[in-house]
Amino acid sequence: MKGIVFTEFLEMVEEKFSYEVVDYIIESSELKSKGIYTSVGTYEYDEMLQLVTNLSKKTNSEVPFLLKTFGKYIFSTFHKSYPAFFNRCGDAFTFLESIDKHIHVEVKKLYDDARLPVFQTTRIDDSNFEMIYTSERKMSDFAEGLIEESMSYYKTDFSMNKVMLKPDGSQVKFMITQK
Ligand code: HEM
Missing domain, CATH: 1.10.260 (434 Repressor (Amino-terminal Domain))
Incomplete structure (x- = not known):
């Protein structure tokens, strides 16, 4: 790490x-x-x-609470250090799509030994978005904090549900609804 x-x-x-x-x-x-x-x-x-x-x-x-709090905390560090990743996306769902397609790809180029999660994203319709987190590090609570801050950054009112796809926490689906 x-x-x-x-x-x-x-x-x-x-x-x-x-x-x-x-x-x-x-x-x-x-x-x-x-x-x-x-x-x-x-x-x-x-x-x-x-x-x-x-x-x-x-x-x-609880550990999940601490990891989520940490995800929220690190969001502002990422924003300060890499403003370009945010400026190129006009809305929250586009930004969330760009993590796997662009941001983490660039992180990997920068640090070859970085171990990053995989995110599969699906736009269900204009206001519903799904994001499947997969990682053997099981840090979906950290991801949850980062996702919440991303939604707030783009001033998007939302609700979010989380479903464990694997009981050990290595695969988790986030269902996000824009209000
Ligand atoms: C500019 C924005 C971002 C940058 C620069 C960035 C960069 C990084 C870096 C450097 C790591 C550590 C990799 C390692 O330790 O080997 C990491 C891990 C991680 N990132 Fe990002 N990230 C960004 C945004 C996000 C967002 C918005 C999410 C939201 C879902 C996210 C989810 C994660 C997760 C969950 C991990 C932990 C590793 C794992 O679960 O396998 N990242 N990211």
């Missing part, structure tokens, strides 16, 4: 909780990196799992 995900995660923990909590989750995890991350480095996905699990224990918050 790319370092930017770790540096942003720890920044969020410091902002929403405290530096003490950052220190605690690093100390209570067994990290090959020792908790020292650079944004362009690559680290084991297991380190993220340990950090989130320990944050969950420390703060009495």
